[in-house]
Amino acid sequence: MSNVLVFIEQRDGKIRKASLEALTLGRTLAAKTSGALAAVVAGSGVAGLASEIAAYGAATVYVADAPELALYSSEGYTAALDAAVTAFAPSILLVSATMMGKDLAPRLAARRRASVLPDVIDLDAVAGRLVGQRPVYSGKARATVTPNANATLQIATPRPNVFAAAKADAPGAGAVETLSLGELRIRAKVVRVETAAAGELDVAEADKIVSGGRGIKGPENWPLLRGLCHELGAALGASRAAVDAGWIDHAYQVGQTGKVVSPSLYIACGISGAIQHLAGMGSSKVIVAINKDAEAPIFKVATYGIVGDLFQIVPALTEAAKKMKS
Amino acid sequence: MNHVVCIAYVPDTDTKIKVGASGTSIDEAGVKWIVSPYDEYALEAALRAKEAKGGTVTVLTYGPAAAETGLRDGLARGADEAVRIASEGVGEADSLAVATLLAAQIKTMKADVVWLGNKGVGTDAQLVVPMLGELLDLPHVTLVTELDWKDGSVVAHREIEGATEIVEAPLPVVIGAQKSKAEPRYASLKGIMAAKKKQIAVKKPADLGVDIASMSGANAAVVWTKLELPAARQAVKLVPADDPAKAAEELLRLLREEAKVL
Numbered sequence: 001m002s003n004v005l006v007f008i009e010q011r012d013g014k015i016r017k018a019s020l021e022a023l024t025l026g027r028t029l030a031a032k033t034s035g036a037l038a039a040v041v042a043g044s045g046v047a048g049l050a051s052e053i054a055a056y057g058a059a060t061v062y063v064a065d066a067p068e069l070a071l072y073s074s075e076g077y078t079a080a081l082d083a084a085v086t087a088f089a090p091s092i093l094l095v096s097a098t099m100m101g102k103d104l105a106p107r108l109a110a111r112r113r114a115s116v117l118p119d120v121i122d123l124d125a126v127a128g129r130l131v132g133q134r135p136v137y138s139g140k141a142r143a144t145v146t147p148n149a150n151a152t153l154q155i156a157t158p159r160p161n162v163f164a165a166a167k168a169d170a171p172g173a174g175a176v177e178t179l180s181l182g183e184l185r186i187r188a189k190v191v192r193v194e195t196a197a198a199g200e201l202d203v204a205e206a207d208k209i210v211s212g213g214r215g216i217k218g219p220e221n222w223p224l225l226r227g228l229c230h231e232l233g234a235a236l237g238a239s240r241a242a243v244d245a246g247w248i249d250h251a252y253q254v255g256q257t258g259k260v261v262s263p264s265l266y267i268a269c270g271i272s273g274a275i276q277h278l279a280g281m282g283s284s285k286v287i288v289a290i291n292k293d294a295e296a297p298i299f300k301v302a303t304y305g306i307v308g309d310l311f312q313i314v315p316a317l318t319e320a321a322k323k324m325k326s
Numbered sequence: 327m328n329h330v331v332c333i334a335y336v337p338d339t340d341t342k343i344k345v346g347a348s349g350t351s352i353d354e355a356g357v358k359w360i361v362s363p364y365d366e367y368a369l370e371a372a373l374r375a376k377e378a379k380g381g382t383v384t385v386l387t388y389g390p391a392a393a394e395t396g397l398r399d400g401l402a403r404g405a406d407e408a409v410r411i412a413s414e415g416v417g418e419a420d421s422l423a424v425a426t427l428l429a430a431q432i433k434t435m436k437a438d439v440v441w442l443g444n445k446g447v448g449t450d451a452q453l454v455v456p457m458l459g460e461l462l463d464l465p466h467v468t469l470v471t472e473l474d475w476k477d478g479s480v481v482a483h484r485e486i487e488g489a490t491e492i493v494e495a496p497l498p499v500v501i502g503a504q505k506s507k508a509e510p511r512y513a514s515l516k517g518i519m520a521a522k523k524k525q526i527a528v529k530k531p532a533d534l535g536v537d538i539a540s541m542s543g544a545n546a547a548v549v550w551t552k553l554e555l556p557a558a559r560q561a562v563k564l565v566p567a568d569d570p571a572k573a574a575e576e577l578l579r580l581l582r583e584e585a586k587v588l
């Protein structure tokens with residue numbers, strides 16, 4: 001029997017989809033081992049989220065509610081997660097591998113002298129022991145990873161957008177347990193949050209991405225790609241070549257030194273498909289390559305490809321997508 | 327101000343990867359090694375801070391003797407000192423073990439800022455920065471693209487999904503460097519010559535009071551049980567592009583009906 005605890009990330013009182021994916025995965029693992037499922041949420045004024053969390057099967061929802069937790073901090077949220085681990089004593093802890101999760105889970109792990117199966121794209125419990133899979137070496141290999149057989153706390157961070165999120169057939173009780181954290185010591189504090197342009201979807205979160213590389217020739221051509229993004233409900237991404245040329249901010253960069261993404265659809269326009277780019281998007285479900293060079297390596301990983309000039313193909317796609325919608 | 331920069335020496339991202347005989351790690355024959363790219367950004371930031379405000383920069387690695395090439399490169403770019411924690415005779419060390427060793431060494435130094443790469447490419451674990459912060463009982467900030475200095479504290483720009491968090495933290499602090507606008511410098515010829523003459527301090531885990539056998543190899547907190555090459559993707563389905571409008575419609579049809587992603 002493995003009791004499973006799942007960290008629920010909220011920003012501005014809204015639960016992140018990635019956390020619901022982790023919660024759904026946690027439910028599967030708990031059911032498999034006949035364990036109980038609990039969740040923990042931290043923030044200010046977040047107790048109301050318990051019913052939404054219960055809909056995904058959580059029997060217990062640990063709530064750390066304090067004004068100091070209104071914004072994320074590694075130390076504050078580690079304290080909250082640590083208190084929930086003490087209260088529930090789970091054998092499995094899941095924290096989605098978002099920017100917050102990747103910051104939080106290892107700090108908690110070190111406090112507990114445990115480790116983490118990081119950024120897994122496959123996760124199972126075999127005889128109560130987690131077994132995960134993850135791409136390594138820029139996606140050129142895949143590792144199977146497992147916690148030490150003697151580990152009492154097993155932690156994994158599932159990659160966002162890889163696992164499905166689905167409500168439970170029967171909701172969990174969602175009993176709220178308030179965590180008392182004592183005095184919080186938060187040294188590294190968020191003093192300000194600068195949000196990206198309004199209405200822009202971030203690549204790290206998007207289910208569909210249209211990405212541009214050196215092939216788009218210059219920043220004046222982003223509107224071409226943005227038009228397609230708009231029709232498909234996709235986020236805009238970029239290769240490092242486009243970022244280094246100063247055509248767009250690093251926040252858009254996909255790859256080894258940018259963001260790791262796993263959308264259901266990734267459309268690469270004028271991107272050659274260097275290994276460092278593939279490292280960031282190789283786990284996308286469907287990859288479309290639009291490139292005028294039939295020999296470009298991107299075609300080796302693409303599901304569909306069009307060998308042609310993006311300045312003709314992209315507007316045609318935008319037009320066709322518009323037609324399809326109406 | 328004293329800076330410690332933790333450097334991981336890793337397989338070049340362009341290098342060919344083969345699975346080793348153990349079936350759980352790579353075959354190191356013929357592999358080209360580099361300083362992990364993010365660590366170069368970390369080092370660059372530390373060197374710039376030293377140039378602006380004085381102090382020292384020490385580069386630190388846990389690894390085999392070959393990793394001293396990475397440390398020498400750091401010295402050649404302008405670091406003052408270098409320390410290698412020797413991995414000879416140690417089984418596979420996971421992130422927690424690496425963080426434990428780094429923490430034990432850093433505790434013997436007077437560090438105001440401990441710099442790391444946000445992630446070590448290759449294993450891409452992205453675990454050591456927060457672990458090290460915790461083990462040193464210091465605040466940490468990950469995903470840092472920019473850092474401003476205040477008296478006794480730093481203000482870090484942290485790039486998250488769709489936003490930048492501005493984080494203020496008192497010194498000493500642990501920083502995970504993301505790619506930034508400050509491109510890493512090359513070593514000068516003079517720097518390379520000077521680096522050749524410098525001593526690299528080598529420490530064994532036992533010198534640091536760490537019982538590494540209890541946390542590596544079969545005792546590691548996380549073990550790799552298998553390493554394999556990914557299954558080959560299916561060959562690409564090409565849509566003829568002679569008529570862009572037709573090509574576009576056909577692609578959308580495939581995405582909707584065959585791939586079911588629209």
Ligand SMILES: Cc1cc2nc3c(=O)[nH]c(=O)nc-3n(C[C@H](O)[C@H](O)[C@H](O)COP(=O)(O)OP(=O)(O)OC[C@H]3O[C@@H](n4cnc5c(N)ncnc54)[C@H](O)[C@@H]3O)c2cc1C
Pocket residue numbers: 212213214215216238239240241242253254255256257258259269270271272273274275276277280290291292293296308309310311339363
């Ligand atoms: C340590 C390290 C880290 C890196 N990290 C990253 C990373 O995070 N992300 C990343 O992307 N890269 C990264 N890179 C860089 C990577 O190696 C490549 O240089 C980069 O991805 C190339 O970008 P690109 O495909 O846009 O440009 P190019 O390689 O120049 O490709 C442009 C492509 O556009 C095509 N094209 C040109 N005109 C047209 C047209 N009119 N219509 C259609 N196609 C056209 C060309 O045929 C070509 O294939 C990294 C490199 C290193 C060494």
Ligand SMILES: Nc1ncnc2c1ncn2[C@@H]1O[C@H](COP(=O)(O)O)[C@@H](O)[C@H]1O
Pocket residue numbers: 332333334335362364365386387388389421424428441442443444445446447449450451452453454455
């Ligand atoms: N063996 C090592 N020696 C020194 N620093 C390391 C080592 N492994 C990881 N690091 C540091 O920790 C950072 C993050 O690595 P990781 O958590 O493995 O992705 C790296 O960029 C390095 O700065």
